[in-house]
Amino acid sequence: MSKYYWGIDLGGTKIECAVMAYEDDRCVVRQRIATEGEKGYQHVISQIKRLIDQCAEEVGAYPTAVGFGTPGTLDPATGLMKNCNSTHLNGQPLDKDLTACLGVPVKLANDANCFALAEAKLGAAHDINPQAEVVFGIIMGTGVGSGIVVNGKPLYGCHGIAGEWGHNPLEQDGAPCYCGQHGCVETVLSGTGLERFYNDTAQTTEKVRLPQIMALAQEGDAIAQQTIDRMHDYFGLAVARIINVIDPDVIVIGGGVGNVDSLYEQGRQAILPHLFNPVLNTQIVKPKLGDSAGVFGAAMLVK
Template identity: 80%
Template sequence: MSNFYWGIDLGGTKIECAVMQYADDHCVLRKRLPTEGEQGYQHVLGQIKKLIDQCAEEVGEYPKSVGFGTPGTLDPATGNMKNCNSTHLNGQPLDKDLQALLGCPVKLANDANCFALAEATLGIAKQIKPDAEVVFGIIMGTGVGSGIVVNGKVLNGCHGIAGEWGHNVLEANGAPCYCGKQGCVETVLSGKGLERYYREHSDSNLSLPSIVSMASQGDKFAKQTIDRMHSYFGLAVASIINVIDPDVIVVGGGVGNIDSLYSEGRDAILPHLFNPTLNTVLAKPALGDSAGVFGAAMLVK
């Protein structure tokens, strides 16, 4: 019987492996290699194999199965990857190729799903509400991603896109999104979206942390940007609560570091909520950059 369960976080610039101990979920080894995606799909597969072999040598055991967090989704209809910003993965039967390469079963999930799974089972949701049935994990950074965990399991959905909250239309006739629509949650509430809004109204180009700081100092356009963020965050999150009614919503990414999301942003949810009170807990993540690779490992625990 194996002592460990394994996860790989397949990122655009790095591939990270975590080897976790069954007995106590302790991480006994974390190791990284560069992805080098510009060298193509087969090269990336080779990097994954090299990393697995190096880790197996260090822990003295080859994996019986491996969970993978990926920058896109495996389409249940075609068996191929889709929606990957690491475009060399799109259209590839990644799970089948990995199983053949590694000689063991693999399980894939979107990186936002892995974030949600880790925070639900090992991170902040487990700490503050260990009996939580439904956890919704949001990554609000350069883009916006999210995942749903129900009773400790990732919800994938019929099309493999469960939790794709970032591509619901939030602002009619808003900014164009790479997905082809306009005004998606991602265009409004991502760090880039907030910075763009400030730039368009102030003619100044500031980073999001600077905009937050300027808002606290009374800058008119910075305050307008942050107030708008609160309002749209409330509207967008209320739709999630009305549909899946999560116990905990974990908000990661750079935008999730803005403290006022958990006060003014939370207050902005209630006017759009079907329920007269809001009992869902909004929380910052506990696992930092470990969440993705830990969540990948949890896929095969």
């Protein structure tokens, strides 16, 4: 049996590989190279092979299997990738092509699932409650992604879309979303959505970014405070729906919006009016692993 398990985080601009030790889950090798997606799908496959070979040379062993975190989902019905913002992946049989290129079995999961898995097994959720049955991981950044881990395993679902919290309508008559709906969680609670609300309301000539909005709220800017209050209210409504359905032990919030401290106080309180329970026992925490979560979670797919 190999001493190591391997993961790849396949991003839009970089591909990262981590080789982890079975004995203590220590990362023994970690390397990155550019994705170069503009050169096409087959080139990206060759870049992955190049990176695997580099890491294999460094660690002195070739993988027996590789887990992949991807910016989309493998459709169980068609065997093809879908919903990838790295559009060269859409419509491709990525798992089959990787298996053929690498010569070893592969396992794919959405990058948000990998984030949730790593935080559940090695990160913040594990530290708080190692026995947690259900962990919900949220990435609130430019967009909104999320994943569900049940009894230590990511949940995929019949359509491969389990955990797609970001594409549920939240704001009636809200902004259009690329998915074709309006007022999705992603259009409201992403960093992009929060910035759009502030800039549209304030009618600014220069676009104000989220850290500036937070600072302006501290200085008493009324529209900045309105933006933050609105974020708390919609966060409470959207997260309460998740808790009412899957009742997670721990929710971990990553991404830039997850750095907003008030989410863990006022945002938490905003859940209660919508909760089908008189008290909120779910722990809501910041992540522990930072940008390591995706690649560590990918490796855990084949552990």
